[in-house]
Each structure stands twice: as C-alpha cells, then as structure tokens.
Amino acid sequence: MLDMAWIREHADEVARGAARKRIPFDVGALLELDAEHRKLIRVREDAKAEQNALGKQVSSVTGEARETVLAKLKTVKERVQKRTEALKPLKAKIDELLLEVPNPPDEDAPDGDSEEDSVEVKRHGELPTFDFEMRDHLELLHGLDMIDVERAGRLAGSRSYILMGDGVLLEQAVIRLGLDLIRRRGYVPLSVPVIVKEWALRGTAYFPGAEEQTYKFANPTVDDEDMWLAGTSEVSVTAFHAGEILDHADLPLKYAGLSPCFRREAGTYGKDTRGIYRVHQFNKVEQVIIDVADDAKSLAHHAEIVANAEALLQALELPYRITATATGDIGRAATFKYDLEAWMPSREAYGETHTASRFRDFQARRLNLRYRAADGKVRHCHTLNNTVVATPRVLIPLLEVHQQPDGSVRVPEALRPYLDGRDLLGG
C-alpha cells in the first residue's frame, strides 16, 4: 500500500509505475474520491466543532436558555450524522482502491510484459554434460525408491507426491542445510503458523489478488471467520511484528521462516505436470529482513539475501543464473525482483528456485509495521524476502545434475553431514 498523501503528490509516478507493471489502475479516479473525501471531512469537522461548543454550554446553562441550546444541538447533531454517513461509503471505496495501487517499480527494473522479458544479470557454474543416457529427476527418484507419485495421486490428487526413505532424508538434509546456512549468517529461525487469518495475507499484499491460489477453510472455532493456508512462511514472518512500533536500535531484524507451503495452482492445468516442479504442498526455508525506511540499506539487504541464496546453491554445487524480473512480471507489491534459477537438465533450462523481492514500505504500511527512528519519529519499516531453499523443487536440479551412469546420485559435500556421511545415494 502507498500513502494517500504521497499518491496525491506523485500521481504521475504512480500512473507510470502501474503502466510499467502492466497493471491497469486509474489514479485519477482515486484522486477524485480522495478530494471529495477530504472536503467532506472538513465540513463534518466544522459541524462537529459546533456540536462540541454547544455541548459545553449545556452544563453551564439552565432553564429556558438550556432548552434553546438543546434544540439547536438537535439540528447540529443531525447535520453531523448525515455527513458522517456520507463519509462511510467514500472511505470504504478509497480503502479498497488503495489496496490495489501498484507499488511503482524501481527505475532500473527491466521493462517488459512477462517472464520472457527478464534480464539475466549473472551466471555461475558449468553446465553438466552426460556421456550416458541422462535420467530426469522422476526416473532417478523412482530408481532409488525415494518417491511414490501414483499412490499420492490416489490419496491427494494431482500435483501430490510421497517421498520415501532416502527421499525423506534428502529433503530433510536440504532443509537443514539451508536452515544452518542462514542461521549462521545471523538470521533467527522461526517456525510459524501456516494457518493464518486474512489480514496477514492482505498485509503482505497477497490479497486482494491471490485468493484463488490460496486454500481456504472454515475456522473450526469462530463461525464467521475463514482461515487460509499460507503459500509461504513469508506471510507469518513478515506479519510477525504487525501493529508494533519497533525501536530503530533493534533493527534490522533478520528471520528465517520454516514451514510447509500450500498452493492451489489453479489455472495451471497441464503446466509442469510431470514430476515435482509444481506441487500443492512443499517445504521451505524463507529469509525475511525488516529494517528502517532507507533505500540504500534496502538495496544492501537485497544484495545480501541474494548472496545467501547463492551460497545455498553453491553448497549444493548447482549451476545457476540470476535474472532481474521484468516489470510486467513483478506483481503489485515489490519494487524489484531477482529470480535465482538452477540448471535443470531434463528441462534443458534454468528453473526458478528462489525469488528475492524488495518492497520498500509497501507491506509495512498494510501491516502497520513501524519503528521509532533515531529522531523520535515513527515511520513504516522496509521489508524484503527471499527463499533460502524450497523442496522438493530443489531436488530436481540436485538429483539430475549429480546423477551417475548407474542411476545413483552423488551427494555434494555440504550435504553429507546430514546424510550419515554418505557420498552417494543408491549404487
């Protein structure tokens, strides 16, 4: 969310930002509503002032004079009420629109309509070549008795999977590697709820917009409140301090959220159906930074969370590239996004394993997440987040890149401590 006052003074910037993001938004309509709203507030406050002044007279006046004042008050009160009522729908409409104003992208975010327009900014590692018949990750998982997709489908439908045996151990190893890596870099691990209230999703700017991608169910204890299954622990972690006023001395806060993630993947029928690239339930370690409203610091943090993700991919010995997401693909909330994509041999392409976003104060405003600055002023924080590691998707490059001619898989050194020291799965 952007500040209404800021929008008033930067209407052109907001309009241009929306256009660059390919998100239709009528700034003019919002400004008109805002002007009307402000005018009405003035008028109502004047009436209210009159009411308060008369009200004070009541206690000091008796007899006929008192009756006169009371009669006058009645008409003033009616006027106040009328104006108060008129204010409500106006305010509601403005609030609704405010949730939809796109955060203008940073100047250096590459212009473009979609994923195809993203710009590669870095490439790391040698692509593997195979002098034998390459297997894709699903073949490898089956060969190693690490997965059962058929029974999972019967149990839970498409885009489900059951990891077994070494598959479970490998997933846990990868998660734990990510957790240890990020924790050693000063991030505090948080194991957070994935069943969340709607405000947390609105606050992190998933709503309005992602309702169809999010599982919803009735709250077992409160009749009229639906609960939602968060698609990422970013929701809980970023909303962790919602409504609070943090002390600048305690910032930045760096957290590592650990949780399962749930996504409906509605509207993706037929897309990425083979294997475990796109699934309804997965596990993830997520990095989140909350700091003061300082663009220079945010930029530094953004570089840091990208570097953290790179360290993870390097620990897994995976070739990867980094792309700057095109404006049309960034979405409403972030001002800039980097994707980290690991090489996935079976796809003959890099596939997204991490998304690093920065938001300025866009999320913090919605979450009412603030801090008291050194000068005593209260301001909204800046927030950022990125994946540390998400499974099972990361298993795709991991298994495929490190596969051996006999269908076994070499374990990267960094993972061995988490796998009883083994250097090979299968074989």
Add this chain to the structure above:
RNA sequence: GGAGAGGUGGCCGAGCGGUCGAAGGCGCGUGCUUGGAAAGCACGUGUACGGUUCACGCCGUACCGCAGGUUCGAAUCCUGUCCUCUCCGCCA
C-alpha cells in the same frame, strides 16, 4: 469445556458521565547547581489529519485494545469482538 479478572500515553499507574489528552510516578529533554558528574531543584515532554501564521505558535477534529450503541456530552454506561492473566476440567 466451565468460572473469574483485566486491557489507559515510551513504561508503571490513577480516573469510573461534563471542568480528562487524561492525576501521580518512572523515563526522556532543557536550565540552575558543580571543577566535572551524581543527587537536588525548576520548567518541559503523545500521535495523526486539517486550518492558520514570516515564525515561536495558535485553532479545529480524532485517538484511553477494536467495532458498534445509549446520551446534549463517554476513558467512564451498554452490546459485540479480539487479546492477556488466574482457577477448575479435559487432552497431549
């Protein structure tokens, strides 16, 4: 699941229908004092929005968990709701 208590400013804590944006204390700021500090003393010290002023300011509106209601008038009364705490029960 049952019974009770409570949510007030940066913090503690009074207020229980008008004179309350809110006593008192702590903390913080400024000054006096001092060689310097501590102590002591004096004064000051919430936020947002709008109006006005060259400016210091001044004026208006709103905020005492949140949302409604009663009333000429609510921190104070009523209803709902969220949260916290205590006791009993149940479960792990």
